[in-house]
Amino acid sequence: DFLHICKQCFILWLREKQFSLFFCEVQPNETLTNLKAESDTLKTKLEDERAKLHDVELHQVAEKVDGLGQFIMKTRRTLKGHGNKVLCMDWCKDKRRIVSSSQDGKVIVWDAFTTNKEHAVTMPCTWVMACAYAPSGCAVACGGLDNKCSVYPLSLDKNENLAAKKKSVAMHTNYLSACSFTNSDMQILTSSGDGTCALWDVESGQLLQSFHGHTADVLCLDLAPSETGNTFVSGGCDKKANVWDMRSGQCIQSFETHESDINSVRYYPSGDAFASGSDDATCRLYDLRADREVAIYSKESIIFGASSVDFSLSGRLLFGGYNDYTINVWDVLKGTRVSILFGHENRVSTLRLSPDGTAFCTGSWDHTLRIWA
């Protein structure tokens, strides 16, 4: 059909664009040197501009704030049922249900409170790296090595085969790394190993907007909770975190201070900043109005990458799931580590706060999910 052909053309165009950029680079040496010199000069200029308005550090401002006392959080639920590494999870707006996806292609919907499984779907691919719950609670989206994002409406009829009603929405030219519904069930935002992000109309599968700018795999994204609700942030293997305008497809801000792949990005609850977790074993906080990195959360004894981050409801705490199986809890304002949580027996691959902030859920390569409170 027409839309399908359009999608194919887009994919071909995308490939061609990459080729033309390649040829652009392969120019006579002087032009290439000039380009490099110019981009480096601009970069330095940008750093200087940003530094001019940086009159104080976050931990200095935070000196007058009370320190946090003893911090006790425990595993309150353990969800067993996946037969392989858990890669991703998302909460339902009802504050107790979750969807999770794993390496063996299984996507499971749980009532985390009772630990009962409510729905299960087997995807036709392995490594389902992305899953998301629709705002209405009536559907879930997921994808991975199939390069697609598919939406499954959740049926309560036990006999109904969920896979039969599956709807293919997004199509990328490489693996799907993350997906998220926007304010409604009708649109999905995706990020992919093909270096792009894209906004899709669920009903028609139409591509509404594509976002180009990352120079490597895009691994994560998060939608801004702002008043005008038009931006989102993405992080990738090019060590960059980019902020995008959903309407125009433009990259409006870019931050490059991490030393390795950015695995996770999450907005601060007010929408004025966002945090990132990276393979360089640090988490960082970036302020959007100051247009700079304002804090680094690291410790010498933490040598493994952070795979997933999220804030507590007030934004005072930052929870980071790491590849060394632990969760480190950071005081966002003071920059210190408040607590370290043990429990998982393999990498923590995903971490999200519940919608009302009463708990957070982690998924791990040890095949389980845990609810912490």
Add this chain to the structure above:
Amino acid sequence: MQDPDMGVKMRNQRLLITVIPHAMTGNDVIEWLIQKYNITEEEARHLGGLLVQYGYIYPLRDPRSLLLRSDDSPYRFQTPYFWTSSRWPASELDYAIYLAKKNIRKQGELVDYEKENYSILHKRINHTWDFVVMQAREQLRASKQRRKADRIVLECQEQAYWLINKPCPGAFDVLDLGPERCNVLSSRVALIEHSRRALGRNRVKSSICLESFMKYSEQYLHHDPIMSGCLPSNPWISDDTSHWTINTDMVGTPTRLRVERWSFSFMELLNDSMGRREFMIYLEKEFSAENLCFWVACEDLRHGESSKIILKVEEVYKNFLAPGAARWVNIDSKTMERTLEGIKRPHRFIMDDAQMHIYFLMKKDSYPRYLKSELYKNMLAKAIVPQETKKSVFPFMRRQRHSSPSPAMVTQATEDDGKAKGAGPTGTSSTTNSQI
């Protein structure tokens, strides 16, 4: 860690009857980590354990068990030549030579999975098998000429390396890294364009930005269940879902915290469906309810199905923008002109300017007045503050955990009743639009 002065204390350790130089005990490793990084014993054991699992430290006694024991078990640092980071992926040829050596040295020394791997390799690289056997014999001959202590160390090093790179099937594989990530070409031209745009940005002083984080955290402190607990209790800890039932959309009397939160920002009021309803009631009294209705309709347009865009734009125009419309909204002439022009070629963002104008109008005018109104004050006064649940007398008796109706079922029911779709917990409902 290997620094002779600052590193882990190393001594000669006795292994059976041979003395192994430059070894340390498991306990020493843990102690050193605690001292150097100022961490607890639990964290030190965890970190040290990972160093063993990844092959940077290996056990001399019981080498197949890759654990860090916090006693006097002897360990050694792996030589950089065999570090996982420098010699990964492991070559098949090297593995074949290693297995051949073991086989030649002592029959029956190979364990089951190693025997299997050996025969698989024998088939796969059969053409170079003579080379493999020859190399193995050469290496064994050379090692016989070394001192016993050196020979043991070299054997242990090599064995440790292979235990990690070719683990027993079913055992934990630390080298499993997930799907491959790659890099695409960079474009300098795009980078330059982007940097130029970025230079023109307006930036805010850090002191102002950072102060706002302080304020936000303070304002929301009591609303953050992880920081301040929640009333009557956190459902995940007490197994009691009261906290959820008293905070549903349709509850008769809201909690005090909830009503307080509406005063934090206009967004907070609108995001709570009860808050939005209350605000609508207030606006009706003020005869400016059309503003909120318009905003809701625009949200519905922005986030709705692509196929319904044209229809929705027409509806919005008819109800809110057309001269003499039933609920005409008051937007400035410039924005109105732009919007009316844009309607000729409708798309989902066509109402953005008008929507933003009305949003800020409500935020600056109606919202502050609402917070000072009797309506809001009464709401706040009658809002409940739940009692904190006392810890049960028998803490080990677990409460029964009841399931709740699935949101999928709730919405299906409303669909069956013939009402509009999308009336989820926080979805914009077009029913509110048509009722008023």
